[in-house]
Amino acid sequence: MTRRAVVAGTGHYLPERVVENAEFEATLDTTDEWIRSRSGIERRHFAAEGETTSDMAAKAAERALADAGLTAADIDAIVVATSTPDLTFPSAATMVQSKLGMTKGFAFDVQAVCAGFVYALSNASALIASGQADRVMVIGAETFSRIMDWTDRSTCVLFGDGAGALLLEAQEQPGTNKDRGILATDLNSDGRYKDLLYVDGGVSTQSTGHLRMQGNQVFRHAVEKLASTANTALDRAGLSAADVDWIVPHQANIRIIQGTAKKMGLSMDNVVVTVQDHGNTSAASIPLALSVGKERGQINEGDLIVTEAIGGGLAWGAVVLRW
Numbered sequence: 001m002t003r004r005a006v007v008a009g010t011g012h013y014l015p016e017r018v019v020e021n022a023e024f025e026a027t028l029d030t031t032d033e034w035i036r037s038r039s040g041i042e043r044r045h046f047a048a049e050g051e052t053t054s055d056m057a058a059k060a061a062e063r064a065l066a067d068a069g070l071t072a073a074d075i076d077a078i079v080v081a082t083s084t085p086d087l088t089f090p091s092a093a094t095m096v097q098s099k100l101g102m103t104k105g106f107a108f109d110v111q112a113v114c115a116g117f118v119y120a121l122s123n124a125s126a127l128i129a130s131g132q133a134d135r136v137m138v139i140g141a142e143t144f145s146r147i148m149d150w151t152d153r154s155t156c157v158l159f160g161d162g163a164g165a166l167l168l169e170a171q172e173q174p175g176t177n178k179d180r181g182i183l184a185t186d187l188n189s190d191g192r193y194k195d196l197l198y199v200d201g202g203v204s205t206q207s208t209g210h211l212r213m214q215g216n217q218v219f220r221h222a223v224e225k226l227a228s229t230a231n232t233a234l235d236r237a238g239l240s241a242a243d244v245d246w247i248v249p250h251q252a253n254i255r256i257i258q259g260t261a262k263k264m265g266l267s268m269d270n271v272v273v274t275v276q277d278h279g280n281t282s283a284a285s286i287p288l289a290l291s292v293g294k295e296r297g298q299i300n301e302g303d304l305i306v307t308e309a310i311g312g313g314l315a316w317g318a319v320v321l322r323w
Contacts, residue, residue, distance in 0.1 A: 040254025
C-alpha cells in the first residue's frame with residue numbers, strides 16, 4: 001500500500017466587485033474586443049478596500065472544510081501559495097491559521113508566482129507521503145490588483161483577485177497509477193528569465209512596485225514549457241496524455257491554454273476554462289478552476305487531472321492527480 005495525498009474538499013472565494021472589460025475603456029486606449037481577442041478575458045474580480053489576501057484565503061479554506069465535512073481542528077498544516085501577502089511577515093498562512101481558529105500544527109507560504117499552487121501541492125503531497133501531516137489545507141490566494149500599473153494596458157487588464165483551496169488528506173492506496181490522489185509532480189525554474197515577468201519593487205528597495213511583463217516572450221516560453229512539464233509528470237506516473245480526463249491549467253491566457261492542449265494532443269473539451277470570468281489570478285487560478293470545475297459537474301471522482309502553470313522566475317511545473 002502507498003500513502004497518497006487525496007483531495008477531500010474544495011472551495012473558492014471571489015471578491016464582490018466584478019470589473020468588466022468595458023470599465024477600462026474610460027482610462028486606457030483599449031476595448032472589450034481587444035482584451036477578449038488577445039486573452040479570452042471578459043471580466044475579473046477586485047478585492048474591496050481593506051480586503052486582504054489572507055481574508056480571501058481563509059474564506060476559501062472555510063468552504064473547502066465545509067465541502068469535506070471537517071473543521072479546522074481536523075487539519076495539521078496550511079500551505080498558502082501567494083506573491084501578494086498581507087505583510088512582509090508573518091506569513092499569510094499563519095494569518096489564515098488564526099482566522100480559522102486552528103491552534104495546532106504549522107503553516108507557511110510558498111512563493112513561485114503563477115506556478116505557486118503547483119509548488120504548494122507538491123510540498124503538501126510530500127508532507128503527507130512522509131507522514132509529517134495527515135491533512136493539509138493548500139490555498140492559492142492573490143490580490144494582484146494591488147501591484148498593477150493602471151497606465152499599462154498590456155498588463156493591468158489581465159489580472160484579478162481571488163482564492164481557491166484544496167484540502168488534502170492521507171489515504172492508503174494500492175500503489176498503482178489507478179490510485180486516487182497525487183500520483184506525480186514535476187517542478188522547474190530558470191532564473192535567467194527574471195526580466196520577462198517581475199515586480200519592480202520589494203523589501204530591499206522599500207517599495208511595493210508594479211508588475212512588469214514581456215508578454216510575447218512569456219507566451220513563447222509558456223506553451224512549450226507547460227506541455228513539456230505536463231508530459232514529464234504523466235510519464236513519471238506511468239501515464240500519457242491519452243489517459244487524461246481534464247487539464248486544469250493556470251488561467252493566464254486562452255491562447256496559451258489552447259496552445260498547450262494542442263501540443264499535448266488533447267481537445268479543448270478536456271480543459272477546464274475559467275479565465276473569461278476571473279482573469280489571471282496567479283497562484284489562485286488553478287484551485288479556483290478546480291473548485292469551479294467541481295461545482296459545474298465537470299470534475300468527478302476517479303477523473304485523471306493534470307494541472308500545470310508557469311510564472312515569474314521563470315518557474316513552472318505540473319501535478320498529476322486522480323480525483
